[in-house]
Amino acid sequence: MANKKKKKKAQVPFRLNILFFAVFLLFSLLVLQLGVVQILNGETFQAEIDRTSNDYSEIPVPRGKMYDRNGNLIVGNNAEYAITYTPDKGTQAQDRLDVAEKLAAYISIDPGDDGHYGLTLRNRKEYWYLENTKTAKSRLTDAEIDNMDNGEQYSTMLERIEDEEVKFANFTDQQLEIMAIKKELDKAMALTPQTIIKGPEVTSEEFARVAEHLGELPGVNATTDWERAYPYNDTFRQFAGRITSESEGILAEKEDYYLTRGYSRNDRVGRSGLEEQYESVLRGRKEKIKYTTDKNGTIVDSDVAFEGQRGKDLVLTIDMELQEKVNKVLRRELKTAIQNQPYENRYMDTALAVMMNPKTGEILAAGGQYYNSDKNKFKNAGLRTITSAYSPGSAVKGATVLAGYESGVIDPGDYFYDAPIDIKGTPIKKSYRNLGKVNDLDALRRSSNVYMFYIAMRMGGEFNYQPGKSIDFDPDAFAEMRNYFSQFGLGVSTGIDFPLESTGYEGSDPRAGNLLDLAIGQYDTYTTMQLAQYVSTIANDGYRLRPHFLKSIHNPISHSEEIGPIYQTNNTEVINRVDMSEDYIQQVQEGFRQVFQESGGTATRHFANKSYKVAGKTGTAEADVYDDGEKVHDAENLALIGYAPYDEPEVAFALIVPKAGTGNRHPINHEIGKGILDAYFELEKGKEEE
Structure with missing residues (x-):
């Protein structure tokens, strides 16, 4: 019996040794793997953590001017205050609502003739959803959540918000104004400036307040925009033509034409008269901004890739x-x-x-x-x-x-x-x-x-x-x-x-x-x-000559009211004898x-x-x-x-x-x-x- 007991005791250390050896091997493999990650692939993984991308955005510049044959300005540009919004790539609806709530403290928007800012039923439902997300989601069944993608779920939740819940009387004036601001923010495309309000709608005090608080308003900028000015009022204005509004952007019937020529959908273009005839000359070269964004789409840096230049000027044959x-x-x-x-x-x-x-x-x-x-x-x-x-x-x-x-x-x-x-x-x-x-x-x-x-x-x-x-x-x-x-x-x-x-x-x-x-x-x-x-x-x-309004095209002079050097002359053209x-x-x-x-x-x-x-x-x-x-x-x-x-x-x-x-x-x-x-x-x- 004694011999048997001794033999049993002798087997215990051997098993422990096997266990210790296995643990040692596992630990060695772990150390080896950590070494591979740290030494061989460390830079790669760190680069992924630090990964950024460069994107570009273009900012419109003032259009070229029109002068008569004697150098009198027919169509010019008036600078005006503008509040713009340029969202990150990953900006969500809740982010835009947060910006709208903060921005509402510094600016006011005209409620319009109806007193309701032109808000639609959908505008109100979208706002209600963001303010009552849990309640809205509770109106979906488990089966609907399992069988619907995010877009279908969102549409269904909006449909189940009762009209009675979003009638105007249920909201304060401040909430309606926030909705109106968010409606404008929603129009913005990633890294593309969208004007929220401008011109007479922005007072100098509002402009200053926004400029002072830009740090707490991500994507918002206080800048200047341009509107066409007509020193001679209606005289010759029909021939000068007009340009589209920001809400119109490029003309739908010519969308492919403009997009293939470097325009953005919200660019303003000539839609009639000489503004349309000489659009390619008057448009100018937009300023190009380089945005550096991290992997989440957040802007971490921006720089001017190249400065813009306003459009070329037209000298017309007209004597005003x-x-x-x-x-x-x-x-x-x-x-x-x-x-x-x-x-x-x-x-x-x-x-x-x-x-x-x-x-x-x-x-x-x-x-x-x-x-x-x-x-x-x-x-x-x-x-x-x-x-x-x-x-x-x-x-x-x-x-x-x-x-x-x-x-x-x-x-x-x-x-x-x-x-x-x-x-x-x-x-x-x-x-x-x-x-x-x-x-x-x-x-x-x-x-x-x-x-x-x-x-x-x-x-x-x-x-x-x-x-x-x-x-x-x-x-x-x-x-x-x-x-x-x-x-x-x-x-x-x-x-x-x-x-x-x-x-x-x-x-x-x-x-x-x-x-x-x-x-x-x-x-x-x-x-x-x-x-x-x-x-x-x-x-x-x-000799039958081609009648023409254009006398010459001129390069613009920055910060000057003078007519610049000639770029091109419109010579007399004989159509036929x-x-x-x-x-x-x-x-x-x-x-x-x-x-x-x-x-x-x-x-x-x-x-x-x-x-x-x-x-x-x-x-x-x-x-x-x-x-x-x-x-x-x-x-x-x-x-x-x-x-x-x-x-x-x-x-x-x-x-x-x-x-x-x-x-x-x-x-x-x-x-x-x-x-x-x-x-x-x-x-x-x-x-x-x-």
Whole structure:
């Protein structure tokens, strides 16, 4: 027994040794693993702990300015206070609510007309959820929690918040304001500045308070923003155009276009006029900020990657002093005509005029006025010089005579007897009175309709007209005459540097009588700008130039009101030379001179005594007017086109007054013509004397 006991005791140390050895091995492996982690992979893991990433954000800069040809500012920028918010990547709804609650202590937001800040039902439910999260979550079943993702759970919880729980009466004014601020914060995208309030909505005291407490307002900044300024108020503003608001951002219909060119969705862009036409020039280069964020998306550092530069400046061809005078003349004569002859001019409410340099295509003024007789108030309607088309009447007769020459149906000096034209099945057509025997120059000077009718009939194939009988007629004559007209810019795009332009209406009934009407400007319609290009082409010896608003582009000068160095010049561009003999052009130029300078000319008594000598053409056309849904014809469109001086043209003009009264009326087209030419030459004389 003793031996057995001794043997048993001897086995215990051996087992313990095995256990100790196993523990030793495990401990050695642990030490080895710690060594590998610390020595071999320590830097890698430390780098992961310290990992950061760089992201970039772009801050818009002021847009380029617009100046007139004399250096007068037309469109500028006004700096204004702005409170912005730039969230981190990982910012949550609760974080934005915390910022909104703090920010509400320093700023106030206009509650709006409804007194409720424009808050929607969803805005209120989202706020209620953040303030009552546990209650909202308790309305989900365990099965719903298991089967729904986070987004589905959130939507369901919002749906189960009763409308009664979030009615306005349940919230204080302070809570509603916090909701309104949070609504603006929610619009912000990560690392992209979002304006919360700006301009008149931010007082200097509020701006200072926010600036002082930026440390407790993560993502908030007190900075400056820019709004377009118009020193001349509404004058030329329609042509300058407008830009989108921040809420609009880039235009949805052009989203792909802008995004592929480096824009952000909330960038403001030109949406009309020259702002749209020259968006790529005016936008500038945005300031780029580099944000360093940790692995949680929190911003740990920021720096300016490169400074922004405001957009390039435009110098326009417009003379704003002349532009203002043109509008003044239009207002004066429109009001005079309406007030002196209220019944005769009961349909008249608009007057339009364009002035341009026929040798360069530079638009000097483009004015329009609309008169609301009920309110005795004028409204700027300059855009209608490009977008609205009218029948201009006899103003097109220069193009008709040239079409006759070039088509070979008449020669310079040919005579016709001006008496009513009686075509079987067509109403009798005539001039304003029987003019007897007239040649081409007489026809222009005295504005013979019948002479133009003969040209049209011959272009249609009829050379042996006999009163009361049918005539031979080829409908292709419409295309032929319009082709000649188009070489002057009538019925086609002028090529103007503007995003919106009407080319007029082209009649679609190819009857002989309508071709005769086309020849005297009473079938197709044209814009005032087209008429200006047409008369400029005649003044410029048959060279049709592209009309343009842009004179030059300039690099901006920082912190200066001066115009910077030229970046690009917009040179004169010839679109085409009319396919007609120079002798033919000169013959019509002489006819146009006689209209304004010789006895019997339809404009002579208004312009013969002017020191500047004018050439051009008058025009009268029946106006399509609807009264109580019924078409009536007791109104006429009055037009006047021309250039001066006739021997060395430096200014061309076109004007039209739609729906004027008939008969013994105020000669509004002539009065406007005199007024705008007087203004032009007076300004030019003043410049020479300076």
